[in-house]
Amino acid sequence: MITADIGVLLVNNMCTLKCKKCITLTPYQKRPVNYKLENLKKDIDGFFEIFDSCNHFDIEGGETLLNPDIAEVVRHALRYKDRFKYIALLTNGTLTPKKELLEVCRGEKIFFIVDDYGEALSVKKPQLVALLEEYKIDYRVDTYNGENQYYGGWIDFGDYSLKNYTDDELEAKFKKCRTGKDLPYIKDGKIFPCTVQALGIKHIPLPAGEYIDLRDTSKTLAEKREAAAGFFKKPVTHCKYCKGFIVESPRLPAAEQFKEGELTDDMKFCE
Numbered sequence: 001m002i003t004a005d006i007g008v009l010l011v012n013n014m015c016t017l018k019c020k021k022c023i024t025l026t027p028y029q030k031r032p033v034n035y036k037l038e039n040l041k042k043d044i045d046g047f048f049e050i051f052d053s054c055n056h057f058d059i060e061g062g063e064t065l066l067n068p069d070i071a072e073v074v075r076h077a078l079r080y081k082d083r084f085k086y087i088a089l090l091t092n093g094t095l096t097p098k099k100e101l102l103e104v105c106r107g108e109k110i111f112f113i114v115d116d117y118g119e120a121l122s123v124k125k126p127q128l129v130a131l132l133e134e135y136k137i138d139y140r141v142d143t144y145n146g147e148n149q150y151y152g153g154w155i156d157f158g159d160y161s162l163k164n165y166t167d168d169e170l171e172a173k174f175k176k177c178r179t180g181k182d183l184p185y186i187k188d189g190k191i192f193p194c195t196v197q198a199l200g201i202k203h204i205p206l207p208a209g210e211y212i213d214l215r216d217t218s219k220t221l222a223e224k225r226e227a228a229a230g231f232f233k234k235p236v237t238h239c240k241y242c243k244g245f246i247v248e249s250p251r252l253p254a255a256e257q258f259k260e261g262e263l264t265d266d267m268k269f270c271e
């Protein structure tokens with residue numbers, strides 16, 4: 001059996017906000033896009049061919065609700081509902097779901113995580129919550145503003161420069177890191193054992209053996225499953241550039257925004 005705690009599907013790398021410390025580096029993407037519905041469906045199928053089950057299946061971005069086909073994506077993921085406890089949809093409270101998505105979610109094992117970045121940013125939170133109530137869809141609001149932020153706030157993942165860790169330091173950091181464990185990330189035809197590999201950081205090499213290319217027809221399903229069975233056991237190249245998702249790291253207030261004109265094209269280091 002090949003299992004994971006959380007399977008995470010990224011439906012885009014674009015957003016309505018510009019959070020400086022965004023974990024998925026969304027503001028730093030050179031080419032913001034919504035991934036195509038046909039490819040997302042194939043990626044979901046590919047994931048569940050390889051992984052027998054996961055605890056929950058998360059759908060996020062970027063801003064999840066910006067994907068115009070999100071209802072169809074959720075409908076497709078629900079085909080596999082006997083393989084997970086629920087689907088979590090993460091959203092930043094800037095948008096409301098279309099009726100089609102609400103209808104797809106009604107009565108299903110769907111859980112919305114509404115991140116509340118405060119009245120000035122999560123401007124649609126009240127309407128979003130009212131719709132979830134109306135359609136009796138489960139949800140949780142995580143407060144990411146003011147004094148008592150969820151989990152103490154966000155983590156600063158640094159600038160992703162090469163860190164020159166010793167082997168022991170690298171191993172110790174990897175052991176403590178949340179994101180390289182049991183949390184496969186599905187992005188645009190690939191499954192990665194670590195979030196950071198999925199972000200397209202230009203200056204970090206991505207060796208072929210460190211992820212699964214779902215669209216590589218030269219590899220058999222058995223070979224892809226074997227690769228998945230080897231996930232999460234040792235550091236990957238990206239670990240040498242990362243501070244790690246260490247739960248006890250110092251926290252920052254969430255969602256500090258770039259001001260108008262502050263984010264320039266040459267700061268976009270992901271492609």
Ligand SMILES: C[S@@+](CC[C@H](N)C(=O)[O-])C[C@H]1O[C@@H](n2cnc3c(N)ncnc32)[C@H](O)[C@@H]1O
Nearest residue numbers: 021022023024061062063090091092115154155
């Ligand atoms: C990248 S966001 C995508 C979904 C949506 N745009 C949102 O912000 O809710 C996924 C989750 O990562 C969290 N997150 C983003 N940057 C983070 C950071 N630096 N440290 C910890 N969590 C972070 C967000 O609060 C959200 O719950």
Ligand code: SF4
Nearest residue numbers: 015017019022062092
């Ligand atoms: S809302 Fe902020 S954290 Fe979420 S994807 Fe957008 S920029 Fe990143």
